[in-house]
Amino acid sequence: MPELPEVETTRRRIAPLLVGRRIESVETTRPSYFFLTPPEQLRRSLVGRRVEALDRAGKYLVADLGGGDRLLLHLGMTGQLFSSEATSVRLLSATARASLPPEAQHRFEPDEHTHLRLTLEGRGPRVFFRDVRKFGKVQWIAAGEDNARLDRLGTDALELDxxxxxxxxxxxxxxxxxxxxxxxxxxxxxxxxxxxxxxxxxxxxxxxxxxxxxxxxxxxxxxxxxxxxxxxxxxxxxxxxxxxxxxxxxxxxxxxxxxxxxxxxxxxxxxxxxxxxxxxxxxxxxxxxxx
DNA sequence: ACCGCACCCTGAGCGC
DNA sequence: TGCGCTCAGGGTGCGG
Structure with missing residues (x-):
């Protein structure tokens, strides 16, 4: 699914909900292929941290959590990073949608595919990372650690000549x-x-x-x-x-x-x-x- | 070093 | 209605 333009669009629109805000709480689904960092460790690492910046590297999003710590996100094929106030039929499967009354079909409640749920300080919406196929990835990168996935990336396609x-x-x-x-x-x-x-x-x-x-x-x-x-x-x-x-x-x-x-x-x-x-x-x- | 392929996972759509 | 099959925007790691 998401290639550079979708990741960049996601970055630009989700950044205002994240940047400058402290993470109050983190909910996750069970450990799976999706979590390069085990969910329990991820929760411990993230809670209380402030998001300083949100950058893009190829198809990855990299959140700067201050002190050199980073959170790496990849949307894979079916990853969706969105506001808890978002409304869209794409956020539910056709079968799941059909079982809801019409007025509820566009609202979204976190489901078993919503692997990461961030609550931020203040009154803003929550941020959800949903991924049906689990080809997406989330990984904590501690200060000073290098990351093989990021190191492998070549020139950004927008800069390639x-x-x-x-x-x-x-x-x-x-x-x-x-x-x-x-x-x-x-x-x-x-x-x-x-x-x-x-x-x-x-x-x-x-x-x-x-x-x-x-x-x-x-x-x-x-x-x-x-x-x-x-x-x-x-x-x-x-x-x-x-x-x-x-x-x-x-x-x-x-x-x-x-x-x-x-x-x-x-x-x-x-x-x-x-x-x-x-x-x-x-x-x-x-x-x-x-x- | 290079190349093709299997694999990770779930759901939609199709023909029967 | 249901079954079995194919397909899907990605990336890694293996064997030849």
Missing amino acids: GQALFRACRGRRVAIKAMLLDQSVAAGVGNIYADEALFLAGVRPGRAAGRVTRRECDAICAGLHRVLERSIETGGSSISDYVAPDGADGGYQDERRVYGRKGEPCLVCGDPIRRRIVAQRSTHYCARCQR
């Missing part, structure tokens, strides 16, 4: 799309925006990275910047689970040129958009416009 991409591609036989999905090359790019950027650049997703020219690398980076920046402007893509912290849907799903448009006409040439598996991921492209 054609020269750096070209250099990374030299001698590589994997698909150019796999290079874009590699977080050590372009931090923050995921499946949707990789397809969209390659369409704008006119490059086939399956082309061997080592055969992509310097000029094409420039075009790919320009395409990446364009789709990522535009998506941030519109609040990200809401395709199945993503909601902004206030419950709002993003707007970028309406501007997709290829992703999820299999069989529909290419917006440039009219040929049907094709779908195939590249880099083990569902991939969408126009065979005429992309070479």
